[in-house]
Amino acid sequence: MRLWPLALALVALAALPPFIGSYVVTLFTLIFFYAYLGQAWNILGGYAGQLSAGHAAFVGIGAYVTAVLSLRLGLTPWIGMFVGAAAAALLGAIIGYLGFRFGLRGFYFVLLTVAFAEVCRIIALNTEAVGGAVGLYITFTGNPAQFQFQNPRAYYYIALVLMTGATVAVWRLEQSRLGAYLVAIREDEQAAEALGIDTFRCKLLASVLSAFLTGIGGAFYAFYQFSLQPNTLFGIPLSVEIIMRPIVGGAGTPLGPVLGSFILSPLAELSRSYFAATGWSGGHLIVYGSLLIAVVLFLPQGAAPFVARLARSWRMTR
Amino acid sequence: MEDDALSFLEVRGLCKRFGGLLAVEGLDLTMAEGEMLGLIGPNGAGKTTVFNLLSGFLAPDAGEIRFRERRLGGLKPHDICRRGLARTFQIVRPFARLSVLDNVKVAALARHPAMSDALAAARSVLERVGLVDRASELASRLTLADRKRLELARALATEPTLLLLDEVMAGLNATEIDAMVRLIGAINAGGISVLLIEHNMRAVMSLSHRVIVLSFGEKIAEGTPRAVAVDRRVIEAYLGDEYVHPAAH
Numbered sequence: 001m002r003l004w005p006l007a008l009a010l011v012a013l014a015a016l017p018p019f020i021g022s023y024v025v026t027l028f029t030l031i032f033f034y035a036y037l038g039q040a041w042n043i044l045g046g047y048a049g050q051l052s053a054g055h056a057a058f059v060g061i062g063a064y065v066t067a068v069l070s071l072r073l074g075l076t077p078w079i080g081m082f083v084g085a086a087a088a089a090l091l092g093a094i095i096g097y098l099g100f101r102f103g104l105r106g107f108y109f110v111l112l113t114v115a116f117a118e119v120c121r122i123i124a125l126n127t128e129a130v131g132g133a134v135g136l137y138i139t140f141t142g143n144p145a146q147f148q149f150q151n152p153r154a155y156y157y158i159a160l161v162l163m164t165g166a167t168v169a170v171w172r173l174e175q176s177r178l179g180a181y182l183v184a185i186r187e188d189e190q191a192a193e194a195l196g197i198d199t200f201r202c203k204l205l206a207s208v209l210s211a212f213l214t215g216i217g218g219a220f221y222a223f224y225q226f227s228l229q230p231n232t233l234f235g236i237p238l239s240v241e242i243i244m245r246p247i248v249g250g251a252g253t254p255l256g257p258v259l260g261s262f263i264l265s266p267l268a269e270l271s272r273s274y275f276a277a278t279g280w281s282g283g284h285l286i287v288y289g290s291l292l293i294a295v296v297l298f299l300p301q302g303a304a305p306f307v308a309r310l311a312r313s314w315r316m317t318r
Numbered sequence: 319m320e321d322d323a324l325s326f327l328e329v330r331g332l333c334k335r336f337g338g339l340l341a342v343e344g345l346d347l348t349m350a351e352g353e354m355l356g357l358i359g360p361n362g363a364g365k366t367t368v369f370n371l372l373s374g375f376l377a378p379d380a381g382e383i384r385f386r387e388r389r390l391g392g393l394k395p396h397d398i399c400r401r402g403l404a405r406t407f408q409i410v411r412p413f414a415r416l417s418v419l420d421n422v423k424v425a426a427l428a429r430h431p432a433m434s435d436a437l438a439a440a441r442s443v444l445e446r447v448g449l450v451d452r453a454s455e456l457a458s459r460l461t462l463a464d465r466k467r468l469e470l471a472r473a474l475a476t477e478p479t480l481l482l483l484d485e486v487m488a489g490l491n492a493t494e495i496d497a498m499v500r501l502i503g504a505i506n507a508g509g510i511s512v513l514l515i516e517h518n519m520r521a522v523m524s525l526s527h528r529v530i531v532l533s534f535g536e537k538i539a540e541g542t543p544r545a546v547a548v549d550r551r552v553i554e555a556y557l558g559d560e561y562v563h564p565a566a567h
Contacts, residue, residue, distance in 0.1 A: 177436075181424065183413070184424045188411045190395075190411065191411040191472075195475075
């Protein structure tokens with residue numbers, strides 16, 4: 001993989017904010033943020049091949065723990081986010097332990113992850129200490145020490161750093177022993193086990209790592225939105241959003257979730273506002289669904305391998 | 319008993335049942351270091367079940383397996399592999415979307431944690447099995463003969479002292495079988511003990527120092543290939559009892 005086009009793109013994205021309006025800043029912030037969440041999912045779903053459809057659980061845990069620590073104990077989210085992420089990682093360990101110890105595969109693992117996310121949602125809905133169905137609201141102070149910023153471009157940069165950091169981490173993982181083991185497990189778990197790979201331990205590690213990163217994303221989301229609602233943070237729709245990007249972009253590749261987010265996130269935002277304005281709210285889901293069908297039909301490996309092929313043939317024709 | 323400590327692989331009273339079916343019944347088996355032992359028997363005799371028990375993919379209902387003086391009971395397949403007992407699968411299981419080199423590299427990582435060492439080890443294994451010119455090919459594009467070689471290469475890359483080979487000749491043509499026989503002979507000559515399940519009699523008889531015959535989960539004969547080939551119970555198991563004394567008909 002040639003790195004200079006990516007480095008160039010990164011420099012361009014870093015230089016962009018002064019030249020764009022606040023709506024476009026928001027659009028890019030969401031692209032980066034969902035790319036980050038997709039990248040975190042990619043470790044467990046894309047590389048290890050364990051399909052989690054409940055990653056919202058880790059977003060919610062990360063968000064709620066960070067927010068409660070900040071609101072009740074005055075702990076700055078800059079530290080609180082790591083506590084929140086650790087709590088998400090613990091949940092990732094529990095789900096992973098149960099799922100992998102009892103050999104749940106395919107649909108059964110999917111159901112387990114959905115069930116845990118739903119349990120989290122219902123607990124949050126019914127726990128008054130964390131706001132119950134009303135949720136939690138964070139008062140805006142604009143104090144950077146409390147992860148609050150007057151200028152929305154600050155969130156743009158933080159999201160950009162998250163996306164870049166996670167992508168580099170996943171790229172490094174791919175080159176590592178653990179990464180090679182996860183891919184082997186995804187391709188054929190029994191063969192991997194026969195070759196001396198502790199498949200249980202590797203899958204558990206992937207689950208913990210993936211949940212930890214997702215929890216950090218939850219903390220960002222809480223302090224970006226200033227509000228936490230159980231149905232939004234723990235809901236199935238968020239889990240689906242997280243999965244869609246790596247699938248469309250190419251699961252199990254370092255650039256897949258990023259590419260998927262650049263395709264899907266603007267589409268989601270633009271079509272949502274377009275259909276809402278024309279009185280066809282919900283219509284964006286039809287656009288979304290059609291795109292997903294097209295990807296499954298024409299690019300079953302996602303967009304990233306397709307783009308890589310294009311880049312290769314372009315280099316060869318020069 | 320004193321001679322216990324001397325055996326390389328020692329299996330005593332091994333039993334495995336699936337529901338009402340006794341797949342393996344009271345199997346005793348010993349192997350010396352460096353030996354090539356053939357395990358033969360009609361379809362459904364329990365040979366692959368024995369492999370699954372030895373490699374930790376199945377837990378025995380009774381009996382004991384000792385490998386290099388340590389019990390294997392309760393160990394997971396990956397632990398057993400790291401102790402030096404590697405296996406191949408009868409139905410080959412390459413990582414289809416990985417290159418041939420990456421397939422073997424994953425296995426080599428068991429002994430060489432650094433990626434560059436693992437790659438070097440993988441390359442040398444590919445050279446040994448004659449797949450080095452296919453190294454960058456996707457595993458899914460290999461012919462059956464090459465997939466069997468890849469299966470063997472991956473097991474070898476875990477650097478075993480005992481190799482369990484499950485029908486690595488099945489589906490190969492005569493030339494390919496000759497090449498595989500030479501390869502397995504060379505592996506054994508290099509100091510790796512081999513337990514061989516094989517239906518190709520010419521191959522198993524020429525390779526094995528000793529042969530064990532299973533039928534309906536029980537050992538019915540054991541000895542040199544020559545002795546086993548004329549054993550009354552073996553002929554009966556393979557061909558039916560009317561072939562035992564053809565002159566009587």
